Amino acid sequence: MSNIHMAGPSITKVEEEIVLDALRNGWYGKSAYQYVELFEKVFAEYHGRKFALMTPNCTTAIHLLLAGLGVEEGDEVIAPDCTWIGSVAGITYQRAKTVFADIDPEHWCLTPKSIENAITPNTKVVIVVNLYGNMPDWDGINEVCNRRGIAIIEDAAEALGSSYKGVLAGGFGVGSVFSFHRTKTITTGEGGMLLLDDEALFSRCKFLRDHGREPGTYFNTEVTFKYMPFNIQAALGYAQFLRIEELVSKKRSILNGFKKRLSGIPDLLLNPEPDGIVNGAWAPALVFGRSHGMTTAKALIELSKLGVPSRPFFYPLSSLPAFPGRMTEGRQRNPVAYDVAGRGINLPCALNLTGMDLDKISNGIHRMLGY
Ligand SMILES: Cc1ncc(COP(=O)(O)O)c(C=O)c1O
Known part of the structure; x- marks a missing residue:
């Protein structure tokens, strides 16, 4: 465990x-x-x-x-x-x-x-x-x-x-x-x-x-x-x-820690931070570029075998049983939502993560993707 x-x-x-x-x-x-x-x-x-x-x-x-x-x-x-x-x-x-x-x-x-x-x-x-x-x-x-x-x-x-x-x-x-x-x-x-x-x-x-x-x-x-x-x-x-700056800064250091450790792997997208935008970095989400041929379901299984916890990217709500009969329309109107959700995961974001935890998670991702 x-x-x-x-x-x-x-x-x-x-x-x-x-x-x-x-x-x-x-x-x-x-x-x-x-x-x-x-x-x-x-x-x-x-x-x-x-x-x-x-x-x-x-x-x-x-x-x-x-x-x-x-x-x-x-x-x-x-x-x-x-x-x-x-x-x-x-x-x-x-x-x-x-x-x-x-x-x-x-x-x-x-x-x-x-x-x-x-x-x-x-x-x-x-x-x-x-x-x-x-x-x-x-x-x-x-x-x-x-x-x-x-x-x-x-x-x-x-x-x-x-x-x-x-x-x-x-x-x-x-x-x-x-x-x-x-x-x-x-x-x-x-x-x-x-x-x-x-x-x-x-x-x-x-x-x-x-x-x-x-x-x-x-x-x-x-x-x-x-x-x-x-x-x-x-x-x-x-x-x-009262600790808001400290807590946001810790979250940002987790996201940036992943970005740094995974920077050697091409075609990955982690919460972007383009000009003019600061990301509070509540949770790092990782979307695998198509070149990896990696799906959300496969990544969850592979990472779990390596002792790395992860969760799926948010499912398209229109695909869930909670919204019956909405999937066909959802797929048609929202192709990006279905595409991104099919190749994205959330990485750990607990405020007690250590540098060694980030190393272990990032090493697992390297191994899974063959880098
Ligand atoms: C984007 C978004 N909206 C709404 C909620 C609902 O928040 P709560 O669990 O406090 O009701 C969440 C909770 O995780 C969320 O991530």
Whole structure:
């Protein structure tokens, strides 16, 4: 058994002390949500946004925003075919239709053209995902969506610390979301954050987050959701946030460590970082060029034999049983998504990886590809 983990956090005395404070003191009066409010405030400020709402996870943050934007049955929401299902689950919760659009072969995100191709008169929202910390052509996407009057949700779950032309991930679209899942750069075990600038939309989402009640009352005017965070969870998030630069920098050193070690093998693509883009490097994804004749399925088996853990690139969602009847259309419209997903894997990204772990993983890849 390999002792290399795919993913996991870095927890120090900073977290221990702040969480212990919440555990000991965060129950009465104003203290009960003290860390929730503090974490929301600093996280919004850091990303240049006016408002933040912490949620139980990122999936619920997206759902909250879709509901806040009034997405309902009959509406269509465009999303990339390759992403985690949490990006799109909220669309189904709202009984709207997910329209899967193709990804770019280099950065694996939506493109202005793939969005245009998927727009219909029913399109209400586009969910743009900064996949693996990569950034899409945000200027082009903003242009298309502004021209067509379509709201953008930025799914920055994997993009903490990424930036596009100096703007941090979390600063695009009508609202942005982050995940603090156990596997993410900053973790609260389970957790999410919704960032917004529009005050009316913020108030609506806040109302929807807590059973549709007037603040501080037992007077409910709608049946909505219970997507409240709790203080100990937020205390952990706040403590991790205090270490954001250190944690992003460790993630970047893992990605760059792989890039360096694998640089002798031609025709490989790891999370790209073209001019003007910084990659927060949540997880390194490796796409094998066609010359290697390597498939995702084969790589997972071969690497596992060498004691190297890996995971598949995100499957095209339209190919999964969760979306029955969508594969034929998906394959036709989104050839890049099907192609890239068939020859890509995720490499380990745990924050406890050592240089020796990177050596072992990279040596395994060399051996598998015959280099
Ligand atoms: C791109 C993307 N969106 C959404 C989510 C959902 O996040 P959560 O697990 O916090 O609900 C994830 C989680 O891994 C993700 O990677």
